[in-house]
Each structure stands twice: as structure tokens, then as C-alpha cells.
Amino acid sequence: MSRVTTLQRRTYRSYLMLPAIILYTLFFIIPNFAAFGFALTDWNSYRSEVNFIGLENFRTIFLGDSRYLRFITNTLIYTAVSVVLKIGLGLGLAVLLDRGIKGRDFFRVTFYLPVILPSIVVGIVFKAFLHPQGLVNQILEFMGLGFLAKAWLVDNATALFSIILVEVWRVTGYVMVIFLAGLQLIPQSYYEAAEIDGAGGWAKFRHITLPLISYSMMVNVVLQLIAGLKVFSIVMVMTGGGPGFRTGVVNLAVFELYSGGLYGLSTAFGVLLFVVILIAAFGAIKLMDKEVEL
Amino acid sequence: MKRYRKFDIITNILVALLSLLVIIPIVTVLLGSLKTVNEAELVRFSLPAKPLWGNFAVAAKVGKLGRSFFNSMLIATVCCAVSLITASMAGFVMSRRKSRFNRALYIYFILGLIAPVNMVTVVQVMKSLGLLGTMSGYLLYYSASLLAFSVFMFYGYLASVPVSLDESAVLDGAGALRIYWQIILPLLKPILITLLFINFMNAWNEFIAPLYLVNNSRLWPMTLAVFNFIGMYRSEWNYIFADVILTCLPVVIVYLIGQKYIVKGMSAGAVKG
Numbered sequence: 001m002s003r004v005t006t007l008q009r010r011t012y013r014s015y016l017m018l019p020a021i022i023l024y025t026l027f028f029i030i031p032n033f034a035a036f037g038f039a040l041t042d043w044n045s046y047r048s049e050v051n052f053i054g055l056e057n058f059r060t061i062f063l064g065d066s067r068y069l070r071f072i073t074n075t076l077i078y079t080a081v082s083v084v085l086k087i088g089l090g091l092g093l094a095v096l097l098d099r100g101i102k103g104r105d106f107f108r109v110t111f112y113l114p115v116i117l118p119s120i121v122v123g124i125v126f127k128a129f130l131h132p133q134g135l136v137n138q139i140l141e142f143m144g145l146g147f148l149a150k151a152w153l154v155d156n157a158t159a160l161f162s163i164i165l166v167e168v169w170r171v172t173g174y175v176m177v178i179f180l181a182g183l184q185l186i187p188q189s190y191y192e193a194a195e196i197d198g199a200g201g202w203a204k205f206r207h208i209t210l211p212l213i214s215y216s217m218m219v220n221v222v223l224q225l226i227a228g229l230k231v232f233s234i235v236m237v238m239t240g241g242g243p244g245f246r247t248g249v250v251n252l253a254v255f256e257l258y259s260g261g262l263y264g265l266s267t268a269f270g271v272l273l274f275v276v277i278l279i280a281a282f283g284a285i286k287l288m289d290k291e292v293e294l
Numbered sequence: 295m296k297r298y299r300k301f302d303i304i305t306n307i308l309v310a311l312l313s314l315l316v317i318i319p320i321v322t323v324l325l326g327s328l329k330t331v332n333e334a335e336l337v338r339f340s341l342p343a344k345p346l347w348g349n350f351a352v353a354a355k356v357g358k359l360g361r362s363f364f365n366s367m368l369i370a371t372v373c374c375a376v377s378l379i380t381a382s383m384a385g386f387v388m389s390r391r392k393s394r395f396n397r398a399l400y401i402y403f404i405l406g407l408i409a410p411v412n413m414v415t416v417v418q419v420m421k422s423l424g425l426l427g428t429m430s431g432y433l434l435y436y437s438a439s440l441l442a443f444s445v446f447m448f449y450g451y452l453a454s455v456p457v458s459l460d461e462s463a464v465l466d467g468a469g470a471l472r473i474y475w476q477i478i479l480p481l482l483k484p485i486l487i488t489l490l491f492i493n494f495m496n497a498w499n500e501f502i503a504p505l506y507l508v509n510n511s512r513l514w515p516m517t518l519a520v521f522n523f524i525g526m527y528r529s530e531w532n533y534i535f536a537d538v539i540l541t542c543l544p545v546v547i548v549y550l551i552g553q554k555y556i557v558k559g560m561s562a563g564a565v566k567g
Contacts, residue, residue, distance in 0.1 A: 004393045011460065012391040013470035017399070020384035020441055023376075027438035028406050031419050035412035093312065101306045109553055110313045113320070116549045116556075118499035120517050121538050124524055125323055128337040128531055135322055135337050169315070174560065181561035230410050233501045237521065255505070258414050270412040281408045 032274065039268040045261030057268035067245045071253040071269075078164055078249060079228030085168045086224050087217070090175025095209070097176070098183045108180070112173040119170060123237035126166040127153065130238075153239050160247045163238055170234075171227070175220050182216030183209070218288040225280045229273060327535035334532035346532070353523075353536040361512065362519035363540070365429075369515055370497040370544075372433045374490055377440035382486070384441075385448030386478050387470075390457070400449060406442030413506040420507060427509050436503055440493050447559065451485040452478075488559035491552035495545045516541040 039057055043050045061068045093111060097104055114122065129135040130152040137149035152162040186209065194204050210217075232251035235241065241248035241256075250273050257266035318339060326334050328345040354360060384403075388396045416435065417426060425431025455478065463473045479486075501517040508514060514522070520534075520541045527533050549556060 004391055007464070008391045009393075011464050011470060011473065012387045014387060016383040016387045016470055016474060020380040020403075020445065021399070023380060023434065023438040024403060024406065024441045026419065026423075027416060027435050028411050028442070029402075031412050031415035032409065034415040034418065038415060038418075093309075096305055096309050096312075099302065099305050101302060101309055103306075107309050107313055108557070109550075110316050112553070112557060113546075113549070114316060116495055116499075116545050117542055118501065118517050118545070120499075120501040120521055121541055124520065124534065125319065125538060128326075128534070129319065129322070131337060133336045135319070135339060138336075138338050139318075169319075173316075177557050178561050226408060226410075237524075251502075254414065258417075258506075263414055267412060267414050270410075270414060274409055274412065278409055 035267050035271050035274070038264060039271040041264045043264040043267070045263065050264075053264075057265050058272070060265060061268060061272065067248065068253065068269075070245050071248045071250050072272075074160060074245075074247060075229060075231065075249045078160065078231055079225060081161070082164045082167050082171075082228050083221065083224045085164065086172050086175050087220055089168065089172045090220065091179050093172065093176040094179035094183055095205070097180060108177070111176055114170045114172075115174045117170070119167075119233045120237050122166060122170045123234040126169075127238045130162055130166075154243055156243055156246055159239055159243055163235055163247055166238070167231070167234055171224070175224065178216050178220050179213060182213035186212045214288065218285065221288060222281050222284045225284055226277055229277050229280060323535045323538060326531055327539050329532045331530050331532055334535070335529060337531055349532050349536040350540065353533045354540065356526075356533070357519055357523045357537050358511075359516070359519060359537065359540055362514050362516045365513055366498055366515040366517075366544070368429070369433065369436060369500075370494045373437045373440060373497040374493045376433070376437035377444050377493055378486060378489055380437070381441050381444035382448045382479065382482055383474060385445045385452060386474055388445070389449045389452040390460070400445070403442050403445045406439075407446055411439065413502065417506055426507065427513075429513055432504065432507050432513070435507060436497060436500065439503065440496065444489055444493065447485055447489055448482065451482065455481050484555075485559075487552070488555040491548055491556045492559050494548055495556075498545050498548075 038050075040052055040054060041050045042053050042056070061072075097107060097111075101107070132149070132151045136152065137146075140146055140149050150158060152158050190208050190212075191204055194208060199207070230251060231249050232255070235247055235249050235252055236255070239247045241252050250269055254266050254269045254273070257263075257269065322337065322339050325339070325341060326337060327349055328347065329342040329349075330346060333340075333342055388400050420426040420431050420435065423431070425434065459477050459481070460473055463477050468476070498515075499517065500515070501521070504515050504518050505521075508518065511522075520537050523537050524534055
């Protein structure tokens with residue numbers, strides 16, 4: 001550990017940090033701390049007093065109304081499926097683009113384009129596309145797959161999965177770019193050496209590419225786990241949680257309970273999400289942070 | 295690059311086909327925004343009989359988008375300025391003087407990269423400060439929410455900025471603020487530009503924070519305006535798509551100008567070393 005000299009202390013004065021500390025504490029730390037307190041109360045908009053009720057809100061979430069549990073399982077399904085799809089497709093695209101194809105920059109810019117669009121807008125547009133007479137069914141008919149056409153967002157069986165695919169459409173370019181950065185660090189000579197040893201395409205991918213991009217893999221998994229658990233806007237605009245709570249997710253419960261004036265219960269849902277995200281993120285980092293030397 | 299030569303053509307065709315998955319939806323929206331209400335009713339991939347450029351004016355007028363466009367521009371600009379200045383000052387001191395307190399402080403900020411904020415209690419904090427439903431309150435809140443990522447980026451970048459320049463400035467009798475302003479800030483230019491683009495787009499695209507914090511329709515940013523617009527024009531997709539395009543236009547322009555910086559910044563944390 002480096003020692004801090006008086007010169008450093010006099011040169012790099014703490015007051016320069018003050019504006020950032022104040023803003024961040026006020027609008028991030030305090031609300032999150034307060035949430036842990038309010039989650040244990042019956043705080044609502046119908047009465048002015050706020051009573052401590054212990055873990056009652058969490059009991060309601062897990063043992064009360066069964067639709068609350070539904071919000072949690074939906075979020076977990078959404079997260080698991082979307083992470084797997086985003087990572088799989090993102091890695092596939094990155095490997096393809098890393099092959100030195102023609103127009104590589106154009107394709108990189110194109111695949112990244114959906115990432116920069118507001119998620120609310122992506123939700124609106126795909127809601128139109130997934131309409132029974134919309135673009136998706138039109139394309140299916142064009143390809144002779146008309147029998148697959150359905151009301152994607154209204155059908156119980158397809159609503160959640162349709163939203164997942166829209167999110168995958170939006171974010172895969174981001175995952176791809178992070179993998180591309182990792183792939184570009186792998187020395188060409190490794191592949192050449194493997195070829196001399198007679199390694200095929202899969203062997204090279206499995207034993208050179210995959211181990212050497214483990215850091216990008218970790219970054220992608222952690223970021224997409226967090227994003228998946230936090231999902232809100234796209235569900236809010238595409239289905240609002242329907243049909244019959246089949247696409248209801250935790251952050252939607254937070255918003256609906258808040259709008260309905262049940263602040264304590266809403267906060268409890270938020271706290272639950274906070275804890276799950278921390279556990280998932282640090283768990284994934286702990287599991288995946290293996291140092292691989294080039 | 296001769297890593298996989300014999301697959302080059304097949305790969306190229308495959309990638310081109312996959313890119314249609316991005317291109318077709320975007321072109322459909324562009325074409326749809328120029329159609330009549332009847333033409334756009336079935337959201338299809340087809341040309342309008344006659345492009346109606348007036349749809350944009352109608353959407354802007356009915357959706358009161360002029361005001362929202364101004365609000366979004368104000369939010370994005372102010373939040374960029376506030377977050378970049380405060381985060382670079384904080385990151386500067388934290389990375390230059392690694393005392394135990396400053397190390398802890400760095401982790402304190404990094405927590406915000408991972409954990410979500412509880413919006414319900416943010417509303418409560420804003421209320422007790424008398425800032426709820428005001429533009430200045432929202433500007434402060436959203437600037438704060440950009441800090442974790444910005445501090446993280448500045449802190450990482452400053453490791454590569456030589457300390458020797460600071461030292462010679464100290465010998466010339468410069469104080470902390472002058473070293474920051476005259477020596478460090480100009481050296482931070484590359485990372486400042488990257489963060490300027492990223493923070494601008496995040497501030498422009500934000501939907502959840504204004505949903506909780508901005509009730510007054512006069513203060514709505516574009517994201518809230520378009521969300522309420524679809525409530526009014528449920529199936530008039532030509533106007534909805536025109537609104538959607540106006541909402542996306544600034545971020546798309548920013549992206550096309552700054553795509554090198556943005557992609558570099560987004561993948562910066564993903565490359566160790």
C-alpha cells in the first residue's frame with residue numbers, strides 16, 4: 001500500500017470530492033438506506049401515521065397474494081432466459097465479426113444501433129410488430145410459416161417469451177461489442193500454433209477463444225444479470241404485466257403498488273430486488289473471476 | 295486476416311442476413327411514419343403510396359413535442375455538465391491520494407454501478423427537500439445517478455495520466471483547484487468526450503426516473519411524451535412512428551458522430567490490462 005504524504009494531502013484537497021459525495025449520498029445512498037427502514041412499515045397513502053410491522057411485508061410477498069410470487073418467478077425466468085440468449089447470440093456475432101469479414105465496421109455499427117435506442121421506444125415499436133396483423137406475422141407468412149402466426153403479446157404461452165426476444169434484439173449488440181474487445185486481445189499466433197497441432201474450428205474455440213475471453217464473459221454475465229433483474233420499461237409499455245400477470249415483473253410490482261399508495265409493500269419489493277441483485281452480481285463475479293494469463 | 299479464409303464468403307452472407315434483423319424493423323418504422331392512418335393500420339413492410347412528411351408536424355403539434363424536446367435537451371445537457379465536472383474532480387482526488395478513506399469512498403461510489411436505487415424513497419427524499427415535481431430537482435437527481443459510472447471511468451483513466459505534471463505544478467505554487475482545472479482536465483479530454491456521449495444518451499433515454507419524479511406534463515421529457523402519446527393514438531401508427539423517430543433522432547445523431555468513443559467507452563471495463 002502506498003503511503004499518503006503530506007504533500008499529497010495538501011495537493012489533492014478533499015473539498016474537490018465534496019459536490020459528488022453530497023449528490024450521490026443524497027440521491028443514492030440515503031434513499032436506499034431509508035428503503036430498508038420503510039420496508040418494515042405499513043407506510044401508505046391512506047393514513048398519515050407509519051407503523052413498524054416487522055417482516056410482515058415480506059410475509060405478504062411470499063405467502064400472501066399468489067400473484068406477488070408470480071412477479072418474482074417471472075423476473076427470474078426473464079433474467080435466466082434473456083442472459084443465456086444475449087450471451088449466446090452476442091458471442092456468436094462477435095466471433096463472426098472477428099473473422100475479418102468485409103464491411104466489418106458497418107455491421108458493428110448496425111448491430112450496436114438498437115443498444116442506443118430508448119428501451120421505451122423499442123417496446124412501443126415491437127408492440128406494433130407483434131400485433132396479430134403486424135410485421136412479425138407478415139414475415140412468417142412470407143416465409144411460408146403462416147401457421148406459426150399468433151397474437152404474441154396476448155397469448156398466455158408466448159407473451160413473456162416475446163418480450164424476452166425483444167430485449168435480446170435490443171441488447172445483443174452491446175454484448176457483442178464487449179466480446180469483440182476481448183477477442184481482439186487474443187494473439188493470432190495461438191490459433192496458428194493450434195492449427196499446426198491439427199486443431200479444428202471447435203477445438204480452437206473451446207480451448208483458446210473461450211478461456212481467453214473469460215473476463216469479457218464475466219463482465220457480460222454480471223451486467224446482463226443486473227439488467228434482467230431490473231427489467232421494467234419494456235414490460236410496462238408492451239403488456240403492462242398482462243395477460244393475467246403472466247409478464248408481471250418485480251419492478252412493475254414496485255411501480256403499481258407505489259401508484260396504488262401501498263408505499264411500504266412497494267419498498268419491500270424494491271429492497272428484495274436490491275438484495276437479490278447484490279447477491280447475483282457478487283456471486284457471478286466470485287464464480288467467474290478466474291485470472292487467465294495471455 | 296487469414297484465420298478462417300475458406301469460410302469468409304459464407305460468414306459474410308450470414309452476417310449480412312443477420313443484420314436484416316436490425317435493418318428491417320428500423321426501415322419499417324421509417325416507412326410507417328410517412329403513411330396515411332389507413333396505410334399504417336396494419337404495420338407492414340411496404341412503401342407509402344405518397345410520403346406524408348406532414349405526419350411529423352402533426353405528431354409534434356398534437357404531442358406537444360416541442361416542449362418535451364426542449365426539456366430532454368435541457369436535462370441531457372445539464373446532467374452531462376454536472377456529472378462530468380463533479381465526477382472528474384472526485385475521481386481525480388481519489389485516484390491521486392489513495393488514503394484508506396479514499397479507497398473506501400471509491401467502493402462507496404462503485405456500489406452505485408451494481409445496486410439499483412429505490413425510486414419510492416427517492417420520491418420521499420425529493421419531497422422532503424421540496425424538490426419533487428421541479429425541473430431543478432430532477433436535474434440534481436439525474437446528475438447524481440450518472441456519478442457512479444462516471445467516477446469509475448475517470449478513476450480508471452487517471453491511472454494512465456502521469457503524476458509528474460502535477461508535481462511540477464505544485465513547485466510552481468499551484469493549488470488543488472488550479473491543478474485540476476489547468477493540468478488534469480485538458481488531459482482528460484478523451485475520456486470526457488466518451489462520457490459526454492454516453493451520459494447524454496443515458497439522460498435522453500431515461501424513462502423510469504421521470505415516470506416517478508415528473509408529474510407535470512409541462513416538464514415531460516421525450517420518453518414520457520411518447521409513452522403518453524401511444525395512450526392517445528392507440529392505432530394511428532403513422533403518428534406514433536413519427537413521434538418515435540423524433541424521440542430517437544438526437545441519440546442516433548449523437549451515436550453516429552461519436553460511435554468510436556461510445557463503443558470504446560462501453561467496452562473499456564471489459565478489457566483487463
